[in-house]
Amino acid sequence: MLPEPDKIAAFLETIADMPCRLSIKTRIGRRSSAEIQALMPIFNSFPLEELIIHPRLGVQLYKGVVDLDVFADCLTSSTNPVTYNGDICTLEDFNRLAERFPKIQKWMIGRGALTDPFLPGAIKGISIAGDPLQVIKSFHDDLYNKYSQRLSGDSHLLGRMKAVWFYLAGSFPNHNKLLKKIQKTKKIASYTRLIDDLFHGENPDAKHR
Numbered sequence: 001m002l003p004e005p006d007k008i009a010a011f012l013e014t015i016a017d018m019p020c021r022l023s024i025k026t027r028i029g030r031r032s033s034a035e036i037q038a039l040m041p042i043f044n045s046f047p048l049e050e051l052i053i054h055p056r057l058g059v060q061l062y063k064g065v066v067d068l069d070v071f072a073d074c075l076t077s078s079t080n081p082v083t084y085n086g087d088i089c090t091l092e093d094f095n096r097l098a099e100r101f102p103k104i105q106k107w108m109i110g111r112g113a114l115t116d117p118f119l120p121g122a123i124k125g126i127s128i129a130g131d132p133l134q135v136i137k138s139f140h141d142d143l144y145n146k147y148s149q150r151l152s153g154d155s156h157l158l159g160r161m162k163a164v165w166f167y168l169a170g171s172f173p174n175h176n177k178l179l180k181k182i183q184k185t186k187k188i189a190s191y192t193r194l195i196d197d198l199f200h201g202e203n204p205d206a207k208h209r
């Protein structure tokens with residue numbers, strides 16, 4: 001809908017009276033960042049809980065870089081609280097962005113937290129007690145057990161866990177090799193054997209970075 005500000009305005013008019021708080025998450029356009037310039041006055045005409053901006057174009061998918069200059073312009077023109085989203089993958093990324101945008105109070109992290117579940121804690125200065133590998137193991141086991149209660153069939157469960165590992169593997173050395181091994185598993189038994197080895201250190205890929 002991004003290239004169609006009139007449709008977005010009409011949609012927001014329709015839902016504006018709903019008895020709930022409204023937040024909007026947006027990219028800066030589908031094909032051009034000129035699109036967000038047309039949208040900002042519309043967003044400003046509604047009292048939003050927050051406006052979350054991922055400063056990429058739709059056509060970029062996840063490629064290229066975030067456009068921080070366009071984000072800065074949106075921040076200046078927004079009358080609603082703005083949340084920053086996009087490419088916070090390390091503490092250094094966060095610190096660099098926080099320095100450039102001291103006005104921002106809220107940050108949204110996607111892939112960075114899926115890859116390194118300790119990242120939000122590191123940003124907030126919360127240190128995690130214990131061996132990081134065991135913390136990840138316990139997170140994994142919890143997720144695995146809950147998914148196995150909810151999902152029916154090995155392939156469904158394996159599919160979900162592989163989607164988790166698509167990002168989480170990035171937290172381990174030799175992550176490409178590890179991910180390939182996980183993606184190759186076809187049976188729950190071979191999956192659990194591989195993961196057991198990983199977490200019990202019998203796998204060369206086990207050391208959490």
Ligand SMILES: Cc1cc2nc3c(=O)[nH]c(=O)nc-3n(C[C@H](O)[C@H](O)[C@H](O)COP(=O)(O)O)c2cc1C
Nearest residue numbers: 025054085086087088089108109110111112113114
């Ligand atoms: C696995 C995955 C699922 C996502 N699902 C949604 C979604 O349901 N709604 C949404 O607005 N964005 C979704 N996104 C986009 C993210 O919220 C975020 O805007 C994007 O990943 C950029 O932030 P990041 O660089 O921190 O990952 C998803 C992203 C990923 C990687």
